[in-house]
Amino acid sequence: MSDIRISGLTKRYARGAAPAVKDVSVTVEDGEFFVLLGPSGCGKTTLLRAIAGLETPDTGTVHLGDRDVTALPPRRRDLAMVFQGYAVFPHLTVAENIGFGLRMRKEPRADVDAAVRYAAGLVQLGDYLDRYPSALSGGQRQRVAVARAVAVRPSVLLMDEPLSNLDALLRLSFRSELKALAKELHTTIVYVTHDQVEALSLGDRVAVMRAGEIVQCGTPMEVYDRPVDRFVGGFLGTPPMNMLPGEVFGGRGVAGIRAENIEASTTERAGALAGRVRLVEPLGSQLLVTVAAGEQDVKILTPTDFPAGDGADVWLSVAPERIRWFDADTERALAG
Amino acid sequence: MRRVLGYGGAALLAGWILVPIWFVVVGAFSTADSVYTYPLAPWPDWSLESMRFFVTSAGVPQALLSSVVVALITGVLTLLLAAPAGYALARFVFPGASAYRLTVLATRAFPVVVLSIPLAVFFLQWGIYDSVWGVAFMHTALALPFVVLMVAGVFAGVPVDIEEAAQIFGCSRFGAFRRAVVPNAAPGLAAAGTFAVLLSYNEVFAASILTLQEPTLPVFVLTGLTQAPLPFRYAGALFLLAPAFLFILLIRRRLVGVGGPTLR
Known part of the structure; x- marks a missing residue:
């Protein structure tokens, strides 16, 4: 158990190239579930690998607890990692895979066996201990990878898009399991993903990255409700935040409004934005309605019994405090 | 037609390589007497005589x-x-x-x-x-x-x-x-x-x-x-x-x- 302090970390893969990670400083609290979120190529995986010791930063330091681990090889850092591609050892059985780290530490056999059984139980692999990975499904292999990481009781657990190779249904169930597991372990977890739903549902805090920098770092609700710039607002949420010209709502700059915060009515209302329904997409629990308002498309979420069909006239209104204002030029949020 | 040509060519190539090798096998596993007969029999008479002769040669x-x-x-x-x-x-x-x-x-x-x-x-x-x-x-x-x-x-x-x-x-x-x-x-x-x-x-x-x-x-x-006798060569x-x-x-x-x- 330890916190992670990263300061001034920069990593370039090639001389002269744009840095993959640019002067990042961030502290992950002890026992926190910390998510690095961003589009592909934003540097989140590089940052994770720098924490792991698989990449050497050009500048900056990494502290785990009181230890400066910047120059230490991965094995001396007391951490574990779950890889995107599982990375289970094909030549070892499930039990040998899970016990690998402990065997490397030369722990007594009985302790290794007990830890393997415990970790395998956590991820429901108890019946598969003697199998080889080739006889397992993708989801089971990822469970092996998680169990292998948990078994060493690391002070820091790193996860690199552990769910992205699983199919949608499995991803959802495994996500809940991971969250439950994290609660049980109380380990500091750094979790990399490009999936904003994963980030919001799992993280105690989410750091949104773009072009090698952390753009915003906060609780899931903070980054969702109060994005610091248009990028974050557009990256989080399904559908992304609507970005409308501010004049429409009597302000300057760009008005960022979440689809679920827009109230639609089929009767004219004072101060409401008039538009016409262009497209209705049933999502099961809600309707995703695209409304053409002037030259703008506005996405709104409505109850399934919303009466307007294609081509119907609707009036959209938003509570002023639900609008997030951005500067038109800098794209930064105008108020804290 | 193409297929016939293709397979025919392949068979020809394979034969070109395999036939001589087959006769080596025949010669190596035949008795000295049958090795010297002409033409060589298409099947070996499964004798280890030639092999033994070869392995024990000085x-x-x-x-x-x-x-x-x-x-x-x-x-x-x-x-x-x-x-x-x-x-x-x-x-x-x-x-x-x-x-x-x-x-x-x-x-x-x-x-x-x-x-x-x-x-x-x-x-x-x-x-x-x-x-x-x-x-x-x-x-x-x-x-x-x-x-x-x-x-x-x-x-x-x-x-x-x-x-x-x-x-x-x-x-x-x-x-x-x-x-x-x-x-x-x-x-x-x-x-x-x-x-x-x-x-x-x-x-x-x-x-x-x-x-x-x-x-x-x-x-x-x-x-x-x-200088070597035929069985030795085979x-x-x-x-x-x-x-x-x-x-x-x-x-x-x-x-x-x-x-x-x-x-x-």
């Missing part, structure tokens, strides 16, 4: 032993040298990687004939002329280019992330190589090593220049060829052919695309 056991020792030394040396080179080619992007790859192959374009005489001189000076070591060194040099590329292909087929996982879970870089990469590359490495062994076992030119009193089997068979030919055949049978799948698709 000089053959020593030559066979030399060949095997040379081949094994070659196999081990080649693997030891090719593994790091192949690993580097497979894992690291370094300036001149593709040029290096080309250079490795280009060494094969260098004629052995030109190389052999000066080598013989050097080996004489070093005192390893006419020894298994001299021949093995030469064969290692001959096998290396191919084996380096084969081994690079093998390593490229082992995912990087299991190597990284091994490092995370307690291995040093070399430990990760030993515990995660080697076990998964073992079949491919074995195939590459066997390839070197066979290349050495069947190599005759360099071996004949570098040996005098201690010839390897192909050299011994070649020098005695004109059995000798089979002895030289058989390992390569067995090897191809066993690792056919791994030989396809060596240094090709897996290695960009």
Whole structure:
């Protein structure tokens, strides 16, 4: 158990190239579930690998607890990692895979066996201990990878898009399991993903990255409700935040409004934005309605019994405090 | 029509290779009497007479032993040298990687004939002329280019992330190589090593220049060829052919695309 302090970390893969990670400083609290979120190529995986010791930063330091681990090889850092591609050892059985780290530490056999059984139980692999990975499904292999990481009781657990190779249904169930597991372990977890739903549902805090920098770092609700710039607002949420010209709502700059915060009515209302329904997409629990308002498309979420069909006239209104204002030029949020 | 031509051509090619080999087998497993009959019978009479005659001929056991020792030394040396080179080619992007790859192959374009005489001189000076070591060194040099590329292909087929996982879970870089990469590359490495062994076992030119009193089997068979009786020739030919055949049978799948698709 330890916190992670990263300061001034920069990593370039090639001389002269744009840095993959640019002067990042961030502290992950002890026992926190910390998510690095961003589009592909934003540097989140590089940052994770720098924490792991698989990449050497050009500048900056990494502290785990009181230890400066910047120059230490991965094995001396007391951490574990779950890889995107599982990375289970094909030549070892499930039990040998899970016990690998402990065997490397030369722990007594009985302790290794007990830890393997415990970790395998956590991820429901108890019946598969003697199998080889080739006889397992993708989801089971990822469970092996998680169990292998948990078994060493690391002070820091790193996860690199552990769910992205699983199919949608499995991803959802495994996500809940991971969250439950994290609660049980109380380990500091750094979790990399490009999936904003994963980030919001799992993280105690989410750091949104773009072009090698952390753009915003906060609780899931903070980054969702109060994005610091248009990028974050557009990256989080399904559908992304609507970005409308501010004049429409009597302000300057760009008005960022979440689809679920827009109230639609089929009767004219004072101060409401008039538009016409262009497209209705049933999502099961809600309707995703695209409304053409002037030259703008506005996405709104409505109850399934919303009466307007294609081509119907609707009036959209938003509570002023639900609008997030951005500067038109800098794209930064105008108020804290 | 196309198919007929294609298969016909393939059959012709296969026959061109296989028919002589078949007669070698027939000759090697027939009694001396039937070997001398003309035309040769299409089936062997399954006698070990020729083989026994060959193996017990003066000089053959020593030559066979030399060949095997040379081949094994070659196999081990080649693997030891090719593994790091192949690993580097497979894992690291370094300036001149593709040029290096080309250079490795280009060494094969260098004629052995030109190389052999000066080598013989050097080996004489070093005192390893006419020894298994001299021949093995030469064969290692001959096998290396191919084996380096084969081994690079093998390593490229082992995912990087299991190597990284091994490092995370307690291995040093070399430990990760030993515990995660080697076990998964073992079949491919074995195939590459066997390839070197066979290349050495069947190599005759360099071996004949570098040996005098201690010839390897192909050299011994070649020098005695004109005076040797027919059964000896058949059995000798089979002895030289058989390992390569067995090897191809066993690792056919791994030989396809060596240094090709897996290695960009």
